[in-house]
Amino acid sequence: MSILWAAPGQGAQYPGMLHQLPDDPLIQACIAQASAALGEDMLALDSSQALQSTRAVQLCLLIAGVASARLLIQRGHCPDYVAGLSIGAYAAAVIADALDFADAVQLVALRGELMQAAYPSGYGMTAVVGLELGQVEQLVAQVHSPVQPVYLANINADNQLVVAGSVAGMAALAELAKAAGAGAVKVLAVSVPSHCELLAAPAARLAEAFAKVNVCPPKVRYLSSSSARLILDADKLRDDLAYNMCRVVNWQHTLQTAFERGVRLHLELPPGAVLTGLARRVFKAGTVVAFQGARLDTLDVLLNQASRQDR
Incomplete structure (x- = not known):
């Protein structure tokens, strides 16, 4: 073992x-x-x-x-x-x-x-629980823009993903995720947009x-x-x-x-x-x-x- x-x-x-x-x-x-x-x-x-x-x-x-x-x-x-x-x-x-x-x-x-x-302010990370990877990737593509960037950041489990980006972008994605049936959407205690470009x-x-x-x-x-x-x-x-x-x-x-x-x-x-x-x-x-x-x-x-x- x-x-x-x-x-x-x-x-x-x-x-x-x-x-x-x-x-x-x-x-x-x-x-x-x-x-x-x-x-x-x-x-x-x-x-x-x-x-x-x-x-x-x-x-x-x-x-x-x-x-x-x-x-x-x-x-x-x-x-x-x-x-x-x-x-x-x-x-x-x-x-x-x-x-x-x-x-x-x-x-x-x-x-x-x-x-x-x-990124001293205005950015962070948000966990999305209950949706699959493909669903979250679609939401990211729907929300992301130069003025409200948001990216897939962590694949923690098959239904536990994390996104990173601007506060506005994450908030927009959170609303869509809830509407799509996410069990939970939680802003993490991370003040920077880690694990993205x-x-x-x-x-x-x-x-x-x-x-x-x-x-x-x-x-x-x-x-x-x-x-x-x-x-x-x-x-x-x-x-x-x-x-x-x-x-x-x-x-x-x-x-x-x-x-x-x-x-x-x-x-x-x-x-x-x-x-x-x-x-x-x-x-x-x-x-x-x-x-x-x-x-x-x-x-x-x-x-x-x-x-x-x-x-």
């Missing part, structure tokens, strides 16, 4: 998320390392006010994912696969020893700044910064949430990380790829359990669990059992 560690994306954040990580010296050391990399206190970034910033949100997500993974590794565990939804890919790359944590902190800080500067220019600038950073071939099998494929090459990983902000996330197919490759235990790293809910649709014959809310000794048992079965 192979094991996948999955890191969530923007929208999973909540106030106090770093302060609620396990009280362990290794966790504190990880937070301190991130603070040193930027010369600021990372624990000041998870307040309600601070989390209004895209930069703060993305840094908190990176730190939470890496810190919890390091704690599990210290306890003797190791994943067979890693994957991350959007910004979660950076935590996955660090866990796979492909990207130095301090470099990741600096790159994520820049990523958040570039995204926020490009609106972020192509910021992604290109981030790629320039990535060119100056050492990226290694992953030591743990890394699944791209954009292509839903395994990435083994350092340059391809560099491209995947730099440009994932402007590429559609296909999390549904990423999970399917993991399942087809023998993954039967899906562990979601902090914060939250959004990915756990999505994984239950794919891993019906396996086990899905979220780090958050689980006892460490319970996780030890699950991970040890899965490792023994894999052997």
Whole structure:
């Protein structure tokens, strides 16, 4: 039984998320390392006010994912696969020893700044539940225009899609989606239009910064949430990380790829359990669990059992 560690994306954040990580010296050391990399206190970034910033949100997500993974590794565990939804890919790359944590902190800080500067207001992301991909694509084509751009951004499940774009464009699409029978339409806690061509220019600038950073071939099998494929090459990983902000996330197919490759235990790293809910649709014959809310000794048992079965 192979094991996948999955890191969530923007929208999973909540106030106090770093302060609620396990009280362990290794966790504190990880937070301190991130603070040193930027010369600021990372624990000041998870307040309600601070989390209004895209930069703060993305840094908190990176730190939470890496810190919890390091704690599990210290306890003797190791994943067979890693994957991350959007910004979660950076935590996955660090866990796979492909990207130095301090470099990741600096790159994520820049990523958040570039995204926020490009669209400081008037844009975001909206989830549409209950419609199929073809239906949402038709609605996007119907609504999208230069004055109210809207794009398909995430394929999270067969009936859970996310669109990104202007507030006006998303509002127009939301009305059509409800009329078409959508079970729910929800504006997400994301203040930028991620995973569409609106972020192509910021992604290109981030790629320039990535060119100056050492990226290694992953030591743990890394699944791209954009292509839903395994990435083994350092340059391809560099491209995947730099440009994932402007590429559609296909999390549904990423999970399917993991399942087809023998993954039967899906562990979601902090914060939250959004990915756990999505994984239950794919891993019906396996086990899905979220780090958050689980006892460490319970996780030890699950991970040890899965490792023994894999052997």
